[in-house]
Amino acid sequence: xxxxxxxxxxxxxxxxxxxxxxxxxxxxxxxxxxxxxxxxxxxxxxxxxxxxxxxxxxxxxxxxxxxxxxxxxxxxxxxxxxxxxxxxxxxxxxxxxxxxxxxxxxxxxxxxxxxxxxxxxxxxxxxxxxxxxxxxxxxxxxxxxxxxxxxxxxxxxxxxxxxxxxxxxxxxxxxxxxxxxxxxxxxxxxxxxxxxxxxxxxxxxxxxxxxxxxxxxxxxxxxxxxxxxxxxxxxxxxxxxxxxxxxxxxxxxxxxxxxxxxxxxxxxxxxxxxxxxxxxxxxxxxxxxxxxxxxxxxxxxxxxxxxxxxxxxxxxxxxxxxxxxxxxxxxxxxxxxxxxxxxxxxxxxxxxxxxxxxxxxxxxxxxxxxxxxxxxxxxxxxxxxxxxxxxxxxxxxxxxxxxxxxxxxxxxxxxxxxxxxxxxxxxxxxxxxxxxxxxxxxxxx
Numbered sequence: 001x002x003x004x005x006x007x008x009x010x011x012x013x014x015x016x017x018x019x020x021x022x023x024x025x026x027x028x029x030x031x032x033x034x035x036x037x038x039x040x041x042x043x044x045x046x047x048x049x050x051x052x053x054x055x056x057x058x059x060x061x062x063x064x065x066x067x068x069x070x071x072x073x074x075x076x077x078x079x080x081x082x083x084x085x086x087x088x089x090x091x092x093x094x095x096x097x098x099x100x101x102x103x104x105x106x107x108x109x110x111x112x113x114x115x116x117x118x119x120x121x122x123x124x125x126x127x128x129x130x131x132x133x134x135x136x137x138x139x140x141x142x143x144x145x146x147x148x149x150x151x152x153x154x155x156x157x158x159x160x161x162x163x164x165x166x167x168x169x170x171x172x173x174x175x176x177x178x179x180x181x182x183x184x185x186x187x188x189x190x191x192x193x194x195x196x197x198x199x200x201x202x203x204x205x206x207x208x209x210x211x212x213x214x215x216x217x218x219x220x221x222x223x224x225x226x227x228x229x230x231x232x233x234x235x236x237x238x239x240x241x242x243x244x245x246x247x248x249x250x251x252x253x254x255x256x257x258x259x260x261x262x263x264x265x266x267x268x269x270x271x272x273x274x275x276x277x278x279x280x281x282x283x284x285x286x287x288x289x290x291x292x293x294x295x296x297x298x299x300x301x302x303x304x305x306x307x308x309x310x311x312x313x314x315x316x317x318x319x320x321x322x323x324x325x326x327x328x329x330x331x332x333x334x335x336x337x338x339x340x341x342x343x344x345x346x347x348x349x350x351x352x353x354x355x356x357x358x359x360x361x362x363x364x365x366x367x368x369x370x371x372x373x374x375x376x377x378x379x380x381x382x383x384x385x386x387x388x389x390x391x392x393x394x395x396x397x398x399x400x401x402x403x404x405x406x407x408x409x410x411x412x413x414x415x416x417x418x419x420x421x422x423x424x425x426x427x428x429x430x431x432x433x434x435x436x437x438x439x440x441x442x443x444x445x
Contacts (some may be wrong), residue, residue, distance in 0.1 A: 142167025
């Protein structure tokens with residue numbers, strides 16, 4: 001595996017724009033927010049290339065490099081596969097249903113090795129960062145950590161992963177972690193606890209926060225799902241379905257649709273209507289959207305079907321965040337009961353012999369319900385983002401290794417002591433060795 005610097009990496013092919021105040025500035029690869037003093041807003045990328053021009057000689061996420069905020073690419077990076085399922089289309093009576101599959105399904109050409117679309121964001125975030133960077137701090141419910149663990153290990157990028165203990169099972173990987181990729185598990189914690197600790201660590205010298213939805217690399221990496229769909233179908237879908245926790249992927253798809261519409265890549269001019277779904281019983285976005293308020297009600301995610309969706313603090317009210325995306329797309333938020341998600345899982349297995357990640361099952365179940373309730377006309381074009389799948393199949397094909405934590409901490413433990421212990425992880429000889437790519441870069445692209 002190798003990586004490749006783009007020509008003139010100091011001169012990036014995009015700038016960052018604050019949609020609230022209009023300030024435009026050059027990117028340093030790490031910036032997460034506008035420097036001006038105003039209410040929160042998600043920075044957006046403004047690319048020199050205005051038309052949709054995939055690279056025909058490149059596969060995977062970097063096929064869309066002209067619309068990615070990166071200064072380097074990585075050979076062998078995976079991407080989304082957009083396909084039709086005649087069996088599922090017949091089952092639903094949706095002849096224009098497309099699946100954006102993100103996972104491992106070799107018969108269909110799907111090779112995301114950590115089985116979720118989080119790999120797309122990991123490659124884009126690393127491609128955006130300067131070559132010499134502080135330790136990247138990533139908070140995750142599990143899937144994002146697995147993606148960054150795999151990609152950072154392969155390309156020797158120093159990284160600190162912080163996850164709640166219930167997310168550890170998702171870190172079964174094809175390769176062992178490199179010594180400069182460190183894993184911290186928080187016991188008795190949820191995703192919000194992991195985020196809080198990550199932000200505290202990032203305030204110390206030598207660390208930088210990945211930033212979640214605030215990172216334009218993450219969102220634009222996830223936006224490639226919509227790019228791939230439009231390249232395959234020739235038009236924007238009328239309806240877009242995805243299960244959400246932070247809703248970074250949904251925001252990214254909405255931003256991508258606006259960029260594609262402006263770049264004349266689609267025959268349709270209307271934006272896809274966002275159908276977002278959450279666990280019944282843990283649905284802060286649904287509750288806020290139904291009340292059309294900015295209030296996010298606390299929820300208990302301990303019994304959620306898809307615990308990767310249990311984000312207590314999604315970017316709902318932030319400018320250009322969830323509420324704005326739903327408003328602009330005339331969207332809707334649905335909730336899914338456990339039984340419905342399990343039934344959707346069975347449908348995919350019975351009809352296509354592929355296993356779904358819990359979040360993808362929630363999205364599929366919401367589509368089934370929306371069709372049955374007449375919310376989606378059966379002659380309309382629909383894109384279902386299968387955000388993860390094929391984990392059982394991957395386990396059959398490869399001897400996966402469980403990543404073991406380097407440090408276990410109590411969620412309610414002394415904060416300063418926890419931060420000192422984490423800093424110590426990167427003071428060991430193994431973690432402090434030179435952090436260079438394992439092979440020499442190829443020629444510039």
